[in-house]
Amino acid sequence: MRRTRLEREGEALTLRTDDAGTVLTDAAGMVRARHGTDHHETLLDGLRREGWRVAEDGHVALAGTAPRLAGPVTAERGGPAATVTDGEDG
Numbered sequence: 001m002r003r004t005r006l007e008r009e010g011e012a013l014t015l016r017t018d019d020a021g022t023v024l025t026d027a028a029g030m031v032r033a034r035h036g037t038d039h040h041e042t043l044l045d046g047l048r049r050e051g052w053r054v055a056e057d058g059h060v061a062l063a064g065t066a067p068r069l070a071g072p073v074t075a076e077r078g079g080p081a082a083t084v085t086d087g088e089d090g
Helices: 041-049
Strands: 003-006 013-020 021-026 030-035 053-059
Touching: 003 041, 013 041, 021 041, 041 053
Parallel strands: none
Antiparallel strands: 003 013, 003 053, 013 021, 021 030
């Protein structure tokens, strides 16, 4: 999940985007905007134009999920993922 925390004149907003879409909440947790698809950059651009500044921005793992890895995952050597067989025994 991508999470961006924004600040302006003592106020704070949190912009979160995951597989369910994008949600903008205020410091009290009230939803100020919700989209069923990824609108993170669009909302972020608009908020910056309104004077909000990014205090934090990054990817975080949801509770109970594995952290998101950067780049492709490949087997470097050995193990089943790197073993190629022709289907013949021996």
